[in-house]
Amino acid sequence: MVGSVFRHDLKWNDDDGDIIKVGAAVSVGEQPIKGLVNPEAGARMTIAECLTNLVFAPITDIKDIKMSGNWMWAAKCEGEGARLVRACTSLCTGLKEIGCAIDGGKDSLSMAARVDDELVKAPGTIVLSAYVGCTDINKVxxxxxxxxxxxxxxxxxxxxxxxxxxxxxxxxxxxxxxxxxxxxxxxxxxxxxxxxxxxxxxxxxxxxxxxxxxxxxxxxxxxxxxxxxxxxxxxxxxxxxxxxxxxxxxxxxxxxxxxxxxxxxxxxxxxxxxxxxxxxxxxxxxxxxxxxxxxxxxxxxxxxxxxxxxxxxxxxxxxxxxxQTTSLCLEQERKNRMSTRLVKYYCNFDYNFETHIWDESYFTTAPNIAIIREEGSNGDREMAAAFAYAGFQTFDVAMTDLLEGHTLAPYKGIAFVGGFSYADVLGSARGWAATIQYHEDVSRQFKDFYSRRDTFSFGVCNGCQLMTQLGWIGEFQEEANVFLKDNTCGRFESFFGPVLIEKTPSIMLKDMEGSVLGLWSSHGEGRFTFKSSEAYGSLKPFVALRYVNSEGQVTEEYPWNPNGSIEGTAAICSKDGRHLAMMPHSDRTFMTWQWPSYPLNQPGFQSNKERIALSPWSKMFRNAYEWVRLND
Missing domain, CATH: 3.90.650.10 (PurM-like C-terminal domain)
Structure with missing residues (x-):
């Protein structure tokens, strides 16, 4: 598979004072089959493929491109060493003409094996991985x-x-x-x-x-x-x-x-x-x-x-x-593929707001939120960014900090991040939950935080799995009524699709109900299941998000519902609305450039040009900020 990837990071002001979102562009090129015909041409076509994959990101300059060169060749076999030299010479000449440079790489020069009486050689392959600065990620x-x-x-x-x-x-x-x-x-x-x-x-x-x-x-x-x-x-x-x-x-x-x-x-x-x-x-x-x-x-x-x-x-x-998956999921995917026209998104609220993270007062007046992570967590940075843009001052809190005596008292909110705590060895979030439940002081701290009326919590993906283990959604229960099991497709799913926001007591989703917005799902154990039909009935009023199809209809069909949750359940809040557990990632979708294709031409979508391009999901983090201010 050959393609390109864009990483989005910094911001600066251009000469007109507009915010420019810059990042890095990365691409890969390889042409081993052409190298079988002509090693020199194969090397030159590898360069060409690497650069034509990169050309669709606005970059600083072609001469700024650096590359990693990986060589895989049966160089010890007769004639292959000479072919390798020819390819390398051609590659160096081509890169000099362009003005690019290779600054690293590796080689595997024993790519041959004897099977019975036959020598099997891998095609001589050069893989170029290029990287360079991207001047404006919005123009990719x-x-x-x-x-x-x-x-x-x-x-x-x-x-x-x-x-x-x-x-x-x-x-x-x-x-x-x-x-x-x-x-x-x-x-x-x-x-x-x-x-x-x-x-x-x-x-x-x-x-x-x-x-x-x-x-x-x-x-x-x-x-x-x-x-x-x-x-x-x-x-x-x-x-x-x-x-x-x-x-x-x-x-x-x-x-x-x-x-x-x-x-x-x-x-x-x-x-x-x-x-x-x-x-x-x-x-x-x-x-x-x-x-x-x-x-x-x-x-x-x-x-x-x-x-x-x-x-x-x-x-x-x-x-x-x-x-890899079930015949039912394959059939559902095929049916939905054949029937889909355009995915219908709809936003019925205003999500522009003035953020104060550039103001000096931010560091003295902003409410504090703990971004809590465990060994194996990987979603802490995007979670911190989402809350920071909403106006919070974010603090990185590892579970080891809490085990060593750090307190949750200074925080108005806590966010349990996504990832794979303890590599999901014991099942999703079970090890993380055990760390909390079976440590007397840590368990007491979380119970005290949950009970405070001026606090809120939010868990995404692995954090959602943790909150179900802790019993923090619906009505608090010592024994959990909600469980997150393996996806019905039987495999990890990374999928961007629409969800419907339901009317619930959730403080974070206030005034957002009725909208259909896109979200990233990224999990292997995301199927909401319940202890009994009665348990689901009691929690139904607190189901905050549901997976829907391209027409906005609640669905249990794959791939619109990536895990098979009952009636498309994707998020559940607590009875008082202060705690929200969500499987898909709003923390990875709160900016417009995080969407695969942002639906600016669909009803209600806009762009906050003054500060930064925030998507509708930014409102849920801002809702949390406004709730804290109101209840401070």
């Missing part, structure tokens, strides 16, 4: 197209002279490798075109984009259609053989621009030495209403419903899924 471009747009095909070598099939996915399908593979003949042109695409991304012209790699141009176009769930039409003309045109894996990208910006984008790219070609269009028809039509030299070569093509694409994953 993904393959997801929204609405009617024009698709432009750009070859990174500036020409269309070659359409080589050696080392391609198509050749592999026919049991071949080939003898003439794609290559980058001129990195000078590559850099110029790279920089021009960067310019179009930074000025907001490019709305979406995807690199051409394994599978060629047709696969790139289909991946855009699948990820966007949108109708796509492609029309191309060329004297090149149709298979070479669509399946050659020459380095390139496809970008999506608004229809009104096409001429500007093409002229700009031509000034950078590119030969851009309008390759197709997207139309705002989604899911079962969408089709993919591809014409070549006036003839329709593909005209199928989007769902039909996507099911062919998903077949391999579904077959692997039979070894």
């Amino acid at each position: 471009v993904t393959p997801v197209v929204t609405g009617d747009m024009t698709l432009i095909h750009i070859r990174m070598d500036g020409s269309s002279a070659f359409n080589r099939l050696g080392g391609s996915a198509l050749a592999q399908c026919f049991g071949q490798i080939g003898n003439n593979c794609p290559d980058v003949d001129d990195f000078t042109s590559f850099v110029q075109i790279f920089n021009m695409i960067q310019h179009l991304i930074k000025n907001g012209t490019v709305q979406a984009g995807h690199d051409i790699s394994d599978g060629g141009l047709i696969t790139c176009l289909l991946e855009i259609a699948f990820s966007s769930n949108i109708q796509l039409e492609c029309s191309a003309s060329s004297e090149t053989d149709i298979l070479q045109f669509f399946f050659a894996e020459e380095s390139g990208v496809v970008i999506a621009v608004d229809n009104a910006d096409v001429n500007e984008a093409i002229e700009c790219l031509k000034r950078g030495g590119a030969s851009p070609v309008v390759i197709g269009y997207t139309e705002a028809r989604y899911g079962p209403d969408a089709h993919v039509r591809i014409k070549y030299n006036g003839l329709v070569v593909v005209h199928e419903p989007l769902n039909v093509l996507r099911e062919i694409w998903e077949e391999t994953s579904d077959r692997l899924g039979t070894y």
Whole structure:
């Protein structure tokens, strides 16, 4: 799997005083099959793939890119040492032309094994991992197209002279490798075109984009259609053989621009030495209403419903899924995949507020909250950030601090963070709960905190599992009535999907009821179960969140309900509303850039441009702040 990752961190003011959110962009490139045909070309195509994966994040400068180089080669076998030298020489020459540098890496040069009487060699492989500063994470471009747009095909070598099939996915399908593979003949042109695409991304012209790699141009176009769930039409003309045109894996990208910006984008790219070609269009028809039509030299070569093509694409994953999950979950996923158009989000409240974390008074007047973590916890930083932006002064409190005598008395709130305490060896949060319940002083501290009328608590994921073990939700019980069991799919789930906010006494979800918002789920044991039907009935008025499908209907079906909880249960609060246990991660969704695709065009969504781009989930943390102020 090859792709890119973006880390979001710092903020600074630009010349106009606006807040710029910067971070780091990371990408990976590898082309071992092309290296079988030609080790020099394989090395150059590895560089190209690494950079075309990186180009869709606005970066500081191409010369700022640093790379880690990992070599996997059967170098001790006859002829392989020479091939390794050829690849390394080509790699060094290419990077010098670009101005990038490798600053580390590792090698595994014994990638061969004897099986019976046969020597089995791994393909000689270079894996490049690049990293560089990202100037504005809000301008990172993904393959997801929204609405009617024009698709432009750009070859990174500036020409269309070659359409080589050696080392391609198509050749592999026919049991071949080939003898003439794609290559980058001129990195000078590559850099110029790279920089021009960067310019179009930074000025907001490019709305979406995807690199051409394994599978060629047709696969790139289909991946855009699948990820966007949108109708796509492609029309191309060329004297090149149709298979070479669509399946050659020459380095390139496809970008999506608004229809009104096409001429500007093409002229700009031509000034950078590119030969851009309008390759197709997207139309705002989604899911079962969408089709993919591809014409070549006036003839329709593909005209199928989007769902039909996507099911062919998903077949391999579904077959692997039979070894990983249940047949029922696979069938539910397939059914929902076929029926989904657009996910309908809805926000019915105002979530803009003035935060005071830049004011000097913040450190003297802000209420205190303890961000509590245990061995194996990993969600403390995002939890602290969510409460800090809401106005709290956050304190990192490890369980060892409490065991050594640290007190909870100074805190108005505590937050139990997500993660995998004690690696879930005893079951989710059981070890963490035992640390509290079976230590006399620590147990007393938590009971005293729970009983204070001016305090609140919040637990996410592993913290939610802990709160159910402690009996802090619903009406306090010495013996827990709620249990979190393995997901019905039988595996860990990382999933972004919609939840419905119910009307409950929860202080953190006040005035948010009725909204449907997206949340990250990240757990293996998240299925809410209850001691009895009576126990569920008594807790039903305190169910604060429910998983819903793309139409906003409460569901128990996979994947919209990632764990199979009864009636979509995703969060439960205490009877007085001061304590809230939530399985999905609002702490990882309280900023707009934490969403995979932020639905600005859906009802009620807005952006706080003055300070920072806060999502609707920021309100629940602000609600806690306002409740503390009111009850102080």
